[in-house]
Amino acid sequence: MDPQLTSIIVPTEELGQIEECLGRLVEDTGSDYALLLDKSGQVISSKGDGDRQDITALGALIAGVFASSREVAKLLRERDFRASFQQGVRENIFIALIEEQWILCIIFNKGTHIGLVKVLTKKATDELASVLERVRQQHKARDEVLGSSFRTSMEDTIDLLFRD
Amino acid sequence: MALINVAAREIHCKIVYYGPGMGGKTTNLQYIHSQVPKDVKGDLLSIATETERTLFFDFLPLDLGKVRGFQTRFHLYTVPGQVLYERTRVAVLNGADGVVFVADSSKQKMQENVNSLRELAQNVTRQNKRFAEFPIVLQYNKRDLPAEVIASVQTMDHFLGVNRMNWPRIEAVATTGAGVFETLRAISRAVISKL
Known part of the structure; x- marks a missing residue:
């Protein structure tokens, strides 16, 4: 196993803590939606009103924006932009970085004050950073999931779906 | 870096199509999007200029369904190939699990192919990954x-x-689609073998 490609594994207990944290953030700020993304754009968890159908595309775009702003930061000899704010007529988006790995995104309307979002997001990022730290320690869970029979099944599925 | 969500029983992998400008990266994704069954694909999202050159990336989510109880998703991205967008490519490459390098078969484009591959090697290394062991499939297009x-x-x-x-x-x-799915199969297998 190549350690550099070690996958991020989110076990049940940690996912529960993440969901609780996002739920509390949405409730306390009165936001519409909170999303936790991996820096590659994958959605780890989300909480909010209703079922968004566009969540996968949203994750890819937000992560893209964040990765892009990181490159801007480097050009300005800044290490990172830790947070960014996008203001719309109806909806606003506040995005914060957790360590170098995760992105927390809060979507809120004009009924919620940005100051409150910033303060409570800071609290949530600290909490999520400690969850991330525990997630990084997970190796056993991967071996349980990714056995050789899983890989064989996966290859069969790939051959079946991606044929000419 | 692949994401394995044990609680939600999901696995996500990111595959990036890299290579020189006008080499056919977007065309690869468009062909895949036109051919895979509806229940497998999401919308193809393109951030392009008015002249249809890729500005940021194209994005195509593919849902392979349940594999041994795990919902498995592959997210395909392209980078903008033009030299100007080097930093944008770095951004899109962030967290990739594997790369399809789409090389242009025109003799005139050989130097551009070589330069782009060299740049890819640098960018992968900068992400603290060993290039020699990183899953890569080459596609000789056109x-x-x-x-x-x-x-x-x-x-x-x-x-x-x-x-x-x-x-x-x-x-x-x-x-025409020749070799497109063979490429996708090859990179998918390479990524899975490194999970």
Whole structure:
């Protein structure tokens, strides 16, 4: 196993803590939606009103924006932009970085004050950073999931779906 | 970096199509999008200029369904190929699990292929990954070019260092779909083997 490609594994207990944290953030700020993304754009968890159908595309775009702003930061000899704010007529988006790995995104309307979002997001990022730290320690869970029979099944599925 | 969500029983992998401008990266994704069953694909999202050149990326989510109880998703991205967008490519490459390098088979484009591959090596290394072990599949696209302008496979192998690196290499004509799914199968298998 190549350690550099070690996958991020989110076990049940940690996912529960993440969901609780996002739920509390949405409730306390009165936001519409909170999303936790991996820096590659994958959605780890989300909480909010209703079922968004566009969540996968949203994750890819937000992560893209964040990765892009990181490159801007480097050009300005800044290490990172830790947070960014996008203001719309109806909806606003506040995005914060957790360590170098995760992105927390809060979507809120004009009924919620940005100051409150910033303060409570800071609290949530600290909490999520400690969850991330525990997630990084997970190796056993991967071996349980990714056995050789899983890989064989996966290859069969790939051959079946991606044929000419 | 793949994401395995044990509680939600989901696995996500990110595959990036890299290569010089006008090489056919977007065409690869468009062909895949046109051919896979509806229940497998999401919308193809393109951030392009008015002249249809990729500005940021194209994005195509593929849902492979349940594999041993795990919902498995592959997210395909392209980078903008033009030299100008080097930093944008770095951003899109962030967290990738594997790369399809789409090389242009035109003799005139050989130097651009080599430069782009070299840049890819640098960018992968900067993400603290060992390039030699990173899952990569080469696609020699535009194999339908006229004989007087097309580079031979051996010439391309030589310039791109295929034999030395032991990368799978697939000949393709992305506009007709030839080799497109063979490439996708090869990179998917390579990514899975490294999870």
